[in-house]
Amino acid sequence: MHKETVDFIRQTFKEPSDFIPLHEPRFVGNERKYVLDAIDSTFVSSVGKYVDQFEQMMCDITGAKYAVAIVNGTNALHLSLILAGVKAGDEVISQSLTFIATANAIAYCNATPHFVDVDKKTMGLSPSLLKKHLQNIALIKEGACYNKLTGKKIAACVPMHTFGLPLYIDELIEVCNEYHIPVIEDAAESLGSYYKDKHTGTFGLLGTFSFNGNKTVTSGGGGAIVTNNKELAKQAKHLSTQSKIPHKWEYKHDNIGYNYRMPNINAALACAQLEQLNYYIKNKRDLSDKYFNFFENQKNVKLIREVESGKANYWLNAILLNDKKARDNFLEYTNSNGIMTRPIWGLMNNLEMFKDCPKADLSNAKYFEDRIVNITSSVRINE
């Protein structure tokens, strides 16, 4: 069976080289043109027309009222947590099944991740399991949520749309609203993914995106914050530019600020890439269909697909194997045969620095940790 999979991937991708990476960026549009234009304008740093254009495009794509260009997704998340009011000593609900950036950003605020399980279909934070958990541990006091067991404030909730598969975000927001917990959507992987026809990242108070080299579209390094809250958008720009108060020449800063703006040269790359987003998503969804048809005839492997109300960008296709041994065999075989594949992330609660964080039962996360492998998912341009 493994050989068939390797052959299928080679056939599907028609890559000239023996080694096929998991996800390669494609620069077949205006990337060169816009980047050269940014250089020629001499505006390569945190101010420039591509930064503005990028923000407008992100509004147009996601339907959010405001978008702020940030240096990368991790720091977009950090800033969003600050904006949502997370303070040192607080707890922030999140997934143990996520990329490390989610948990690290919480740690940057000197807050503690509080891990709740993911849903068995979406691999994203489960509304029903969160509700069940909060029923046991939450205490509402003066319009805020506290963890009865630790006495700490639960200051935010950060769900993550795993591999671009939309989680049940609408239902999750409902639970969080009931418990007065602001939601920051980690949409790092889900640009172009929708839930109930609404773009992921736009359901919560703030949403964050990543434009790292491995993402659906890339700016080299880059990120974005989206929100419908004008004041938060303004604060995001302010805090990401060292909290400098605008003045013709004076340097005045009214807060601890950050050097978190996306440079114009990276925004130029992002704009060219965003122009191609629709084509990329179509290509990726088509690829997922191809995989689906292929794996339907395979025993002991199942391709993970979007849930009924969701529309996934299928950033990274993920297959579910029978157990950890089967997973390891598959990883070993594919990687030794030139097809780069990867397991899902190790659970956050097993890492040394997060092992003592509060957590709910995490059986689903553990189930996926043992069984999920990502397979080749680049946009196909060699057809």
Added chain:
Amino acid sequence: MHKETVDFIRQTFKEPSDFIPLHEPRFVGNERKYVLDAIDSTFVSSVGKYVDQFEQMMCDITGAKYAVAIVNGTNALHLSLILAGVKAGDEVISQSLTFIATANAIAYCNATPHFVDVDKKTMGLSPSLLKKHLQNIALIKEGACYNKLTGKKIAACVPMHTFGLPLYIDELIEVCNEYHIPVIEDAAESLGSYYKDKHTGTFGLLGTFSFNGNKTVTSGGGGAIVTNNKELAKQAKHLSTQSKIPHKWEYKHDNIGYNYRMPNINAALACAQLEQLNYYIKNKRDLSDKYFNFFENQKNVKLIREVESGKANYWLNAILLNDKKARDNFLEYTNSNGIMTRPIWGLMNNLEMFKDCPKADLSNAKYFEDRIVNITSSVRINE
């Protein structure tokens, strides 16, 4: 007198436009070529040949054994403070006369800046005033330095080479060594500046550089850490890539990490710029000579020059006016006449978030705050 200055600047820069910015980047070398090459290679993110090449060039230029490419100077400083062992609750000696990034980076560690005065010639941290201050407040306990008045550990010292003018770094290191205080040199502004024929940034345990758009050379956004300590360099790379333990496919992280690597597309720009560094420095030093000759004949204005053992890059030329009123008049006149000029930064200890930080007498800093103005300093290419 102001009119003469404006005329002199217009004559010197021969800019085609009416408005002359304070410091513009110049892209007259291989910038376009290298950036397009990075795009064509598809390696635009945190891995790529230009990142490696940039690090090698930084070693060659500074003479440091190791260099690590970082997303910007602020975050290079943050990481260096962590690497030097600064912990929450510690104090870090620094200048009150500096760009906000220095103080912010200390705050990111949940440490407190402890402000000491600058030297009257260099505008950088004064070794003699630091020594005098430490004699009053320092207590050495188990090989570490403590502030007797607050009981807090003085975990590091961050001097800053203001506008690229080398401070008395050798003498400062001596004082810090005596008091067991590790030194991180904020060399953000001093690429190409030397003290006693040794490159700034290489005297302390770690040194940091910035490649922001307003710097002598730029990568859009970018920074670097240099050190002669192999283990610290290794840790800098590790912490700046989310503390991921290298593995063919597994995700394992052994520490709170950061998304702080410089993307390859930015490194490509940096490499092309660094190739021109010698020419830029020569051009800038020549400009400073021109200014010196011009201002020698002007009453009530003095150009700030390098001290005897120092060789400045003259990133931004700075003039000293008689008092705050004279400074404000000059700023008003030049800026209304199309010549962008700027005062030096407001003192850190006057900002709301740092006003309660421990501090020594800061008379020199205050003196400069009232009187210093930066004047046009771009590399001249229109000759």
